Amino acid sequence: MRTTEHAVVIAGGGPAGMMLAAELALAKVDVAVVERRPDHVLAGSRAGGLLTRTIEVLDQRGVADRFLAEGQVHQAMPFGTAMLDMSDLPTRHPYFLGIFQNEIERIMAAWIAELPVRIYYGSEVTGFAQDDTGVDVELSDDRSLRAGYLVGCDGGRSVIRKAGGIEFPGWDPTRSNLIAEVETAEEPPQGVRHDATGIQAVHMMENGSTVRVVVTEQEIGPSSEPTLRDLSEALITVYGTDFGIHNPTWISRFTDMTRQAATYRAGRVLLAGDAAHVHYPAGGQGLSLGVQDAVNLGWKLAQVVGGSSPDSLLDTYQDERHPVVARVLQHTIALGTLQRQDERMKALVDVVSELANLDEPRKRLVGIRSGLDIHYDLGEGHPLLGRRMPDLDLMTANGPLRVFELLHGARPLLLDLAQPGDFDVAPWADRVQLIAASYNGDWELPVLGAVSAPTAVLIRPDGYVAWVGDGTDVGLTDALATWFGPPA
Numbered sequence: 001m002r003t004t005e006h007a008v009v010i011a012g013g014g015p016a017g018m019m020l021a022a023e024l025a026l027a028k029v030d031v032a033v034v035e036r037r038p039d040h041v042l043a044g045s046r047a048g049g050l051l052t053r054t055i056e057v058l059d060q061r062g063v064a065d066r067f068l069a070e071g072q073v074h075q076a077m078p079f080g081t082a083m084l085d086m087s088d089l090p091t092r093h094p095y096f097l098g099i100f101q102n103e104i105e106r107i108m109a110a111w112i113a114e115l116p117v118r119i120y121y122g123s124e125v126t127g128f129a130q131d132d133t134g135v136d137v138e139l140s141d142d143r144s145l146r147a148g149y150l151v152g153c154d155g156g157r158s159v160i161r162k163a164g165g166i167e168f169p170g171w172d173p174t175r176s177n178l179i180a181e182v183e184t185a186e187e188p189p190q191g192v193r194h195d196a197t198g199i200q201a202v203h204m205m206e207n208g209s210t211v212r213v214v215v216t217e218q219e220i221g222p223s224s225e226p227t228l229r230d231l232s233e234a235l236i237t238v239y240g241t242d243f244g245i246h247n248p249t250w251i252s253r254f255t256d257m258t259r260q261a262a263t264y265r266a267g268r269v270l271l272a273g274d275a276a277h278v279h280y281p282a283g284g285q286g287l288s289l290g291v292q293d294a295v296n297l298g299w300k301l302a303q304v305v306g307g308s309s310p311d312s313l314l315d316t317y318q319d320e321r322h323p324v325v326a327r328v329l330q331h332t333i334a335l336g337t338l339q340r341q342d343e344r345m346k347a348l349v350d351v352v353s354e355l356a357n358l359d360e361p362r363k364r365l366v367g368i369r370s371g372l373d374i375h376y377d378l379g380e381g382h383p384l385l386g387r388r389m390p391d392l393d394l395m396t397a398n399g400p401l402r403v404f405e406l407l408h409g410a411r412p413l414l415l416d417l418a419q420p421g422d423f424d425v426a427p428w429a430d431r432v433q434l435i436a437a438s439y440n441g442d443w444e445l446p447v448l449g450a451v452s453a454p455t456a457v458l459i460r461p462d463g464y465v466a467w468v469g470d471g472t473d474v475g476l477t478d479a480l481a482t483w484f485g486p487p488a
């Protein structure tokens, strides 16, 4: 049997796996992805778009325009019966970008094809064995891989999570939906409706002949693949007719099962994306959560693999992402519950929706849904600490630049916004960029509003602020050592 070595092997080339591969490749790590599909093509459309913070992290890598060019901007997000305005979010992207997952994966696959990422298509990870120095990764074909680290981005039924014996506690399903793309003999009524079981939705797709249907089943369906007959019966129950459905290109079932891995790390094995958490798709958060997991993990894993940071840096991945995702899971349960509208529940949904549209609650809810309110607990300090760095318009020695442009290479950045020459980062110069810049605008954070202007900020490759200067460099060397390893 042939064994090939890589620094990192990723099981699964969905959105989380591809984003992680890109992050590692940008950091010059030898990374390979094992994907069981023969190529990146996805049978159905699946997820419906990208949330604001996800568009921002793609913007931080210089590729957001590729997605923006093919998506539709929606500046309001549904909550119960309300549409919450997002247009005043302090970001360049105050919207949800409507773009189907098969398009997202096509664009991501084209991006990682430009990077040094090795992809083993048509191969499945069947198990692994780890020791003190690495992981032997078993594949379904006559190959095996050896890696320093293995990351399971292999979806909700993750083989890596199960083989690693990682618990997956949470809530059992209480309902199931069929989702499909089919042709119909009759023209169905388009739009979304709610009843006591949940959501029912019919939309014509762009080709003008295929209809995307989401229908809630009367009882939780089996775990086997759903059939056209299942869909027909579910439609007749809700609409009184199945509209003459035929020619399905995709039929799938999802539930409101909500679970989160008890740990995101078992030694040299880590989990990201749906492998680490599953939930009902209300709010369209699943894909975005996985991409953001990958951006949190990528630079940390790169530094550990490269030897500049200790292995313990990887524990901060779970410390930061687990609580953030747990909060989103709660939110999706609330959103899913608001979809069940018998007459009494409808009264409650109307009251809650009216309150949600008041300015303060709206800002909070939009903050959660957009991902812009994420706060990693990095200790006490300026409100920017642990929050995302805004994409400010800077003036630098090289002319005007946006903060996000300075993050395209996925390298840490110390932004000196006061007197050039204030800081000496020579012992980290091989890792950290030092840029002197001026910025005279406001500092406004999502949900929190205006905050005082810092004199310097240390920004991690994922765009979160690791240290804030207040006219001195107190705490800077500690922050540099904590996040980017000991001085050279």
Ligand SMILES: Cc1cc2nc3c(=O)[nH]c(=O)nc-3n(C[C@H](O)[C@H](O)[C@H](O)COP(=O)(O)OP(=O)(O)OC[C@H]3O[C@@H](n4cnc5c(N)ncnc54)[C@H](O)[C@@H]3O)c2cc1C
Pocket: 011, 012, 013, 014, 015, 016, 017, 034, 035, 036, 037, 046, 047, 048, 049, 101, 123, 124, 125, 126, 153, 154, 155, 156, 158, 159, 179, 252, 253, 254, 272, 273, 274, 275, 281, 283, 284, 285, 286, 287, 288, 290
């Ligand atoms: C029917 C349905 C509807 C959905 N609707 C929405 C929505 O409206 N909005 C939203 O945000 N999200 C939605 N989701 C969820 C969204 O699709 C996921 O959250 C997202 O795809 C997660 O990305 P991922 O990369 O973590 O996992 P996945 O996309 O599941 O990718 C996992 C990859 O790993 C591969 N793989 C699996 N096992 C192995 C193995 N052993 N070896 C090698 N490769 C393997 C798979 O082929 C796949 O490519 C929906 C999901 C489903 C199933």
